Amino acid sequence: MIPSLRYSIFVALAATLAACSAPDAISVSGSSTVLPAVSKAADQYSAETGISVIVNAGGSGGGFNQLAEGQTDIGMMSRDITAGELGKFASLNFQEIAIGRDAVVPSISSEIYDAGVTALTLSQISDIYSGRVDNWSEFGGPDRAIFAIDKEASRGTRQIFMKVVMGDPKAEAAGADLVTGSNNEEQTALTQSDAAIGMLSYAWLNEEVRGLSIILEDGKRIEASLDTIRTGEFPFVRNLNVVTRDDTSQAAQAFIAYLLGPKGQKMVEDAGYIRVSN
Amino acid sequence: MSERVNIRRVQEKCFAFILRASLALCGGVLVFLLGSIVVKGFGSLSLDFFFTPAKDFGKSGGVIYQILGSLLMVVAAAVLVLPLALGTAIFQISYNARPKIRYVLEQSLYALNAIPSITYGLFGLIFFVNVLNTGISWFVGAVILAIMILPTAILSTYQAMAAIPKTYQENAAALGLTKAQVIRRVTLPQSFHGLVTGLLIGLARAIGETAPIMFIATAFSGVTVPQSLVEPVSTLPTHILELAQQSTDPQALQNAWGASLILVGLVAGFSGLALLIRSRLSSEGRK
Amino acid sequence: MSVITLNPPSSRKYRFSGTQAYCFASAALSILIVGTILLTLLVQSGPILLTGNADIIGTKWNPSDGKFGILPMLFGSVFVMSIAVSIAFPVGLMAAVYIAETRSSKLRRVLKSTLEILAGIPSIVYGLIGVTYLNIWIADLFDLQSGRIILTAGILLGIMILPTFLTLTEDAISAVPVKYRENAKSLGLYRHEVFLSIILPKAKSGIAGAGLLALGRALGETMAVMLVIGSLDRLPSPLLNPLSSGQTITSKLGREVTESAFGSPHFSALVFMGLLLVLITIFLTIASRYLFRQKDQHV
Numbered sequence: 065m066i067p068s069l070r071y072s073i074f075v076a077l078a079a080t081l082a083a084c085s086a087p088d089a090i091s092v093s094g095s096s097t098v099l100p101a102v103s104k105a106a107d108q109y110s111a112e113t114g115i116s117v118i119v120n121a122g123g124s125g126g127g128f129n130q131l132a133e134g135q136t137d138i139g140m141m142s143r144d145i146t147a148g149e150l151g152k153f154a155s156l157n158f159q160e161i162a163i164g165r166d167a168v169v170p171s172i173s174s175e176i177y178d179a180g181v182t183a184l185t186l187s188q189i190s191d192i193y194s195g196r197v198d199n200w201s202e203f204g205g206p207d208r209a210i211f212a213i214d215k216e217a218s219r220g221t222r223q224i225f226m227k228v229v230m231g232d233p234k235a236e237a238a239g240a241d242l243v244t245g246s247n248n249e250e251q252t253a254l255t256q257s258d259a260a261i262g263m264l265s266y267a268w269l270n271e272e273v274r275g276l277s278i279i280l281e282d283g284k285r286i287e288a289s290l291d292t293i294r295t296g297e298f299p300f301v302r303n304l305n306v307v308t309r310d311d312t313s314q315a316a317q318a319f320i321a322y323l324l325g326p327k328g329q330k331m332v333e334d335a336g337y338i339r340v341s342n
Numbered sequence: 343m344s345e346r347v348n349i350r351r352v353q354e355k356c357f358a359f360i361l362r363a364s365l366a367l368c369g370g371v372l373v374f375l376l377g378s379i380v381v382k383g384f385g386s387l388s389l390d391f392f393f394t395p396a397k398d399f400g401k402s403g404g405v406i407y408q409i410l411g412s413l414l415m416v417v418a419a420a421v422l423v424l425p426l427a428l429g430t431a432i433f434q435i436s437y438n439a440r441p442k443i444r445y446v447l448e449q450s451l452y453a454l455n456a457i458p459s460i461t462y463g464l465f466g467l468i469f470f471v472n473v474l475n476t477g478i479s480w481f482v483g484a485v486i487l488a489i490m491i492l493p494t495a496i497l498s499t500y501q502a503m504a505a506i507p508k509t510y511q512e513n514a515a516a517l518g519l520t521k522a523q524v525i526r527r528v529t530l531p532q533s534f535h536g537l538v539t540g541l542l543i544g545l546a547r548a549i550g551e552t553a554p555i556m557f558i559a560t561a562f563s564g565v566t567v568p569q570s571l572v573e574p575v576s577t578l579p580t581h582i583l584e585l586a587q588q589s590t591d592p593q594a595l596q597n598a599w600g601a602s603l604i605l606v607g608l609v610a611g612f613s614g615l616a617l618l619i620r621s622r623l624s625s626e627g628r629k
Numbered sequence: 630m631s632v633i634t635l636n637p638p639s640s641r642k643y644r645f646s647g648t649q650a651y652c653f654a655s656a657a658l659s660i661l662i663v664g665t666i667l668l669t670l671l672v673q674s675g676p677i678l679l680t681g682n683a684d685i686i687g688t689k690w691n692p693s694d695g696k697f698g699i700l701p702m703l704f705g706s707v708f709v710m711s712i713a714v715s716i717a718f719p720v721g722l723m724a725a726v727y728i729a730e731t732r733s734s735k736l737r738r739v740l741k742s743t744l745e746i747l748a749g750i751p752s753i754v755y756g757l758i759g760v761t762y763l764n765i766w767i768a769d770l771f772d773l774q775s776g777r778i779i780l781t782a783g784i785l786l787g788i789m790i791l792p793t794f795l796t797l798t799e800d801a802i803s804a805v806p807v808k809y810r811e812n813a814k815s816l817g818l819y820r821h822e823v824f825l826s827i828i829l830p831k832a833k834s835g836i837a838g839a840g841l842l843a844l845g846r847a848l849g850e851t852m853a854v855m856l857v858i859g860s861l862d863r864l865p866s867p868l869l870n871p872l873s874s875g876q877t878i879t880s881k882l883g884r885e886v887t888e889s890a891f892g893s894p895h896f897s898a899l900v901f902m903g904l905l906l907v908l909i910t911i912f913l914t915i916a917s918r919y920l921f922r923q924k925d926q927h928v
Contacts, residue, residue: 089564089569089573091478091561091574093561099562100399103399103562103563103564106563106564107397107563107564110564116564116565116566116569117564118561118563118564118565118573118574119561119562119563119564120478120560120561120562120563120574121562121584122887122888123887123888125888125889126887126888129887129888129889129890129891130478130887132890133472133890133891134475134477135471135477135478136477136478148693149890152890152893209774211774211775213775214861216860216884216885216888217691217692217693218692218885218888218889234691234693234694236691240861241774241775241859241861241873241874242774242775242777242859242860242861242874243859243860243861243862243874244860245587245860245884246587248587248588248591249587249588251588251590252587252588252589252590253775253777255590256590256764256765256768256775256776257774257775258774259774260774260775272590350819350822351819353819353821354819354820354821356821357819357820357821357824358820360723361723361724361726361727362727363723364719364720364721364722364723364724364727365723365724365727365728367720367724368720368721368724368791368795371788371791372743372747375747375750375758375788376746376747378758378762379750379754379758425655426655426658426659427655428655429651429652429654429655429656430652430655430656430658430659432648432652432655433652433653433655433656434656436652437649437652437653443656446660447656447659447660449915450659450660450662450663450664451659451663452911452914452915452918453663453911453914453915454659454662454663454666455914456845456849456910456911456913456914456915457666457849457907457910457911458848458849458850458851458879458906458907458910459849459851460849460851460879460882460883460903460906461666461670461849461882461903461904461906461907462666463886464670464882464886464899464900464903465666465669465670467886467891468669468670468673468891468900469665469669472891472892473669489662489666492659492662496659520646521646521648521649522646522647522648522649525648526648546749547749549751550749550750550751550752550753550754551751552751552752552753552851552852553752553851553852553879553883556883557886557887579751579753579852582753582754582756582757583753583756583852583856586753586756586757586760586761586856587760587856589757589760589761595761598757599757602753602754602757605751605753605754606749606750606751606754609749609750609751610746610749613745613746613749
């Protein structure tokens with residue numbers, strides 16, 4: 065009994081060492097905004113080539129950290145790498161490659177939209193998130209308290225939104241009543257509420273969660289649409305990036321080439337975003 | 343005087359009511375919990391759900407790789423914990439001379455049992471994923487789960503060993519067997535059911551855990567059967583976590599309930615097996 | 630002991646058998662694991678503890694500004710735990726009294742095994758129930774915009790620790806010898822008087838031990854809480870408002886650990902919270918074991 069146990073421990077150890085050197089699948093990790101496009105493309109790529117592509121969520125910041133620490137082959141980011149992030153890993157070189165374009169859209173519960181609040185200025189949105197205004201009646205809506213939904217600080221969606229609205233991607237939102245993580249979670253919270261405002265990727269808007277138009281300082285009103293995102297008129301447009309390091313494997317590079325090719329770009333469109341190449 | 347009796351009688355009535363109400367409340371919660379898992383879960387169960395991979399971020403398709411991933415990880419955890427639990431239990435029962443060492447060991451095991459599951463995940467992330475640089479790997483998840491179930495496995499084995507009548511070992515020793523021989527010929531066979539039961543109870547707990555493995559061992563999509571030890575897998579609990587975050591999507595929600603029912607079924611299966619083996623083997627061992 | 634003396638002294642002193650080596654190594658490894666976990670968490674907490682200006686005992690958490698005040702999370706953990714306990718303890722205690730007094734041993738067995746099933750439901754499934762039912766009911770009940778609040782987390786957690794508390798409390802009450810209760814009843818005492826004057830004093834250490842163990846569970850629970858608490862890193866205002874969103878140490882860890890870079894002050898601050906949690910739960914467990922032992926001596 066005991067010798068056979070010792071033997072099995074030995075075998076297990078040997079197997080561990082052997083398996084550690086086995087060739088790996090491609091792993092991709094990061095932004096929940098970029099994820100749907102990459103994940104769909106990954107499924108198709110695996111089916112075509114037999115190479116498995118493992119896709120993991122965790123937010124843009126998480127994706128970058130995992131890439132920098134060598135735990136994933138490709139990071140997904142719905143924003144640019146910040147100077148602070150680069151500084152933490154100064155010895156490494158990173159490449160950002162845009163695979164699609166998207167917009168963050170200030171989104172509200174359909175009840176408020178239907179009651180007449182369909183557009184706001186940036187400073188009005190800023191008033192909501194900094195806690196200066198807390199009732200929809202101030203913007204011509206019903207007399208209901210505004211339920212402001214924030215996102216976790218490292219999320220790409222939040223950083224674009226806060227940069228445009230408050231001027232600082234890391235701004236604190238004193239007016240926030242709830243914090244969510246992924247787009248799915250934010251969408252759920254907006255749907256369940258009847259007086260909420262939040263921030264969503266364009267692809268997550270639907271009948272229950274409506275995107276606000278933005279009124280610019282010159283009075284021009286810009287609706288969130290694929291057209292205004294493509295032209296860059298809508299103020300919250302961003303690139304959806306995949307990020308690599310200098311030592312990223314050939315296999316991972318091949319997958320990125322696939323993402324930028326016609327089939328990958330179709331998946332970007334299917335996921336509700338705008339392609340970067342034809 | 344009679345007024346005093348009346349007050350007492352009213353108090354008694356109230357007390358009886360509170361007792362019944364509390365039990366009814368507990369019963370109500372129980373029926374609601376199990377009822378909703380079973381009723382909601384059965385709605386999405388089908389052969390396809392068991393045997394096809396997840397599609398569309400879990401909204402359609404089944405959970406085959408989640409079931410396989412969960413089972414792979416907990417079975418590996420059991421294999422890892424088995425020799426360690428056995429050795430420690432024998433040490434406690436046969437070799438432990440100094441009370442101080444015994445005390446340290448006991449307190450360590452209680453501490454291990456008390457540590458919140460999320461901090462096991464944190465420890466795994468630091469120690470394995472970063473310091474030993476394993477990356478996100480199902481095997482690291484199995485190691486962490488093994489550590490989590492270690493106290494249960496040791497305790498169960500130890501109790502079975504302690505229940506062996508002292509005369510057995512004494513007789514064996516009187517026949518001239520060495521200590522190691524006594525352990526191999528008497529202690530082990532007589533307490534094997536304790537080890538198996540402990541492992542199964544541990545498995546039942548480990549398979550339902552999300553927090554310890556979500557940083558270190560699992561991935562969201564694209565996972566099939568891992569080809570090496572350093573790949574992530576997908577598991578039932580982490581799959582439910584993803585689906586629970588999109589709870590306004592009826593399809594996602596339905597699949598979350600289906601996965602929950604399977605998970606609860608696996609937990610109940612391992613626990614049931616543990617009970618069965620405890621009653622079977624412990625009575626056989628005595629013969 | 631008698632086993633050892635039957636062997637020649639020389640063999641026990643100088644021959645170190647393989648079995649012995651294996652058992653010693655196993656025990657040493659078991660102790661080593663606990664030490665490694667604590668040491669790892671301590672070492673990784675180092676950076677944030679050594680930088681004096683991080684304001685750990687503050688109310689602001691903003692990693693980009695280097696502010697790592699853990700008070701909102703600490704308060705959230707205690708608040709949620711208090712709500713859970715104030716639901717689970719009275720209900721659990723009363724139900725335990727009822728079960729313990731039941732004469733039918735069959736009914737008692739059925740009840741106990743159902744409780745074990747309940748305790749075995751994985752926490753993520755409780756989370757799913759919280760997300761689909763409880764959070765919506767609570768939002769409707771209090772007319773809120775979202776049910777992802779401290780109260781929801783507290784109630785859900787109360788339901789989760791109920792089986793553990795109930796089972797252990799019932800054990801403690803059943804351990805009070807029947808003759809005490811019979812004597813009291815024959816003196817003409819009503820059931821509530823028996824409960825207050827006999828059962829409660831006799832089973833008090835056991836019940837308290839069960840309570841501490843349940844507290845530890847409540848503090849360490851992650852998944853269910855994380856899904857329904859709302860993740861707001863702010864002290865509620867007013868402070869004791871259970872209808873506000875909040876954050877516990879566990880939900881903070883669950884959501885933010887993967888987003889912080891290993892080795893950064895941000896990561897270190899999160900690990901420090903984890904270490905704090907571990908130390909508190911270990912303390913609670915040791916205290917509850919002490920109380921359980923007290924019970925053995927009294928009865």
